[in-house]
Amino acid sequence: MKRHARLLRTALVGGASLAMTLSLTACGGSGDATAGGSDTIRVLVYGDAANKVEKRLVDTFNKTSKVKAVLDTIPGADYQAKLQTIISGKQAPDVFFNWGGGSIKPYVDAGLLMPLDDFIAKDPGLTSRFLPSVMDTAVVNGKPYGVPMRGTQPVLLFSNKKVLADAGVTPPRTWDELLAAVKVLKAKGVIPIALGGGDKWPTQMWFQYVYDRVAGPGHFRKAVNGDKSVWASADSRKALGMLRELIDAGAFGTNYDSVKFTDGGSPALLATGKAAFELMGSWEYSTLQEAYPDFVRNDLGYGTFPTVEGGKGDPDNLVGNPNNFYSVLKRTRHPEAVAEFLKLMYSDEFVKSQLGIGNLPTTTNTPEFLDGSANPAYSTYQYDLVKKAPVFQLSWDQAYPPAATTTIYQAVQQFFNGQSGPDAFIAAMQSLPAA
């Protein structure tokens, strides 16, 4: 009787978080369960394919260090929820993976994290060896709390070259060209832009770029720091108006909310030629590479988001995930060992291994090894974009604290599909907790 069990479970869920703290002892992943042992540091990461590089790095570290590092992994979708339940308990790691910005703000506020000033004072390489626009993401209350790890993920405008050629459209450089392209493509019977609206965060990407281009990066910086008035500004309304115009022009078709990126729906639209563009994080490349290698080889185009005439944002600005970060818990018993471990994040070995699995590290020595990446042209293009970007805005859902995510997703989805207007969107964004 599964259904009976479900009622029980429902009653339990609220209290389950307590139980979870207990049960996580068993779910800690690899390594022995005696956390906080006297001579180990525990490193907690998001569980996915990149773990093999992280395992290798831990092995490298353990060869020379007296204090041994132990790598724990938590499967992707549950990462944030599980991290939050263990971080203030006995199972807390010494070092953990995060997205910077709002994703670690609650932990900083709770006094759990160690500002990295002392580490950086002892080893300036911890900042100087990384691209500045990326380092900024993990600064909270004016202090650095994270060292970049893994690779950068800017959001790019991908296209199907064949569809564009058939329609006689060139990749748009300006917003007006984008609108014109939408009209032509629609007349040809293709969906101009693929969008996985069912996931909601792909919809959010459109807001991030349009707001940055129209209102400049200052708008969001103010908003996330608690100045709610900016959401009601003229720039904000202009950005919403432009999005409305694009949606009403039929740019995304009519059924985008039934399509998801995560189950391969929207990439399939692009790859099979049913759609011409998709705005997506740089991981789109490897996603498509796996499912449609021929398409990637022959017809996949990529470029930056169009510029907006008269907009306040620099056309070189990027949005997305500047990088992932390692943050350090204040109560770690081995700060020296942790500092040594973090130094590996700008080592040659780290850069080479990350490039080998398709990640693009944001260290200053990355260009030396770009030839060894899976696709040197694509990696070089991305690296140059990130390097010259004056501002690399972290995705809204990560820049705000986790408590804001649901509201943001609902607001962008409802505005896009016409369930709510600009006023409701502005009110929703004004209701968010400040980071």
Place this chain on the structure above:
Amino acid sequence: MTTATPAATAVDGAAKTGRPGRRGRPATGVGRPGFAWAAPAAVFFGLFALVPLVLVVVLSFARWNGLGSPEFAGLENWSRLLDDPVMVKSLWLSLLLTVLGVVVQTPISILLGVWAAGRQRNRAVLSAVYFVPLLLSITAVSVLWRAVLDPNFGIPSQARWLFGDGNLLGTQAGALGVLVFVSTWQFTPLHTLIYQGAARAVPEVLYQAAQIDGAGRVRQFFHITLPQLRNTIVTSMILMVVGGLTTFDTILILTQGGPGTDTTNSAYYMYQKAFKSFDFGAASAIALLLVLVATLVSLILVRLTGYDRMRSTMEGV
């Protein structure tokens, strides 16, 4: 006899006591099983149901985001929830999904169950086939239907005349329809099985008598089978109500509460509050509200149907 009593009779038989009308302990000393026998189950129930329930009550009066210790917040969570339009809507959605589930699943299950209660071999085979969806995990089922209903690559793209642009999960009506359809697809087999068992327990003599009186199959169904299934219908409906009110997995995978908050039922809203927004106080309050509503609905159902009086449907009793 109701479907529930044979088991009870067996137990009573083993204890050689407890027949209706015979009161008090028998002199033989072969008593009922002592309370000690229930102890293991009672301990488990206490540990995994009662203790968490008490904790949830405590948390519903606290502010807690999972970090540090909960702070007492008085009635804050409750007053916030009662003013929250999404919360009110989520309760309505829970009830709507439940009612739709019952209304759609009950007739199908009864018809299939009664049909499957026949004794021909092909029916047994077909019944086994019907049962397959229940064996699949609800997650797998949801993922499967999501793919099948994809607007650009699934069935809707081949049947535009029926599905239009295929934006099933992008509209409230469409999304609710898909949710009801998927849970019907998965859970009808369970209820069919229950009805099959109950229909087989209807005494053959009733049909024989009806036939002699010249009643056709339709009349037999409405005048013998349905009344005889009354208690089974209540049992099955209570299961559906409990399942409907706590629908969660299908929503998590198929709609994530969207579009907007159009399919955010209370169970999903609770999950969102707890594990997306890390607002465990509010989530606990929702959980309690859901427990209250579920209890209330079950009680009403039991009262309305007379199930509490446990009237036997056996002829002549």
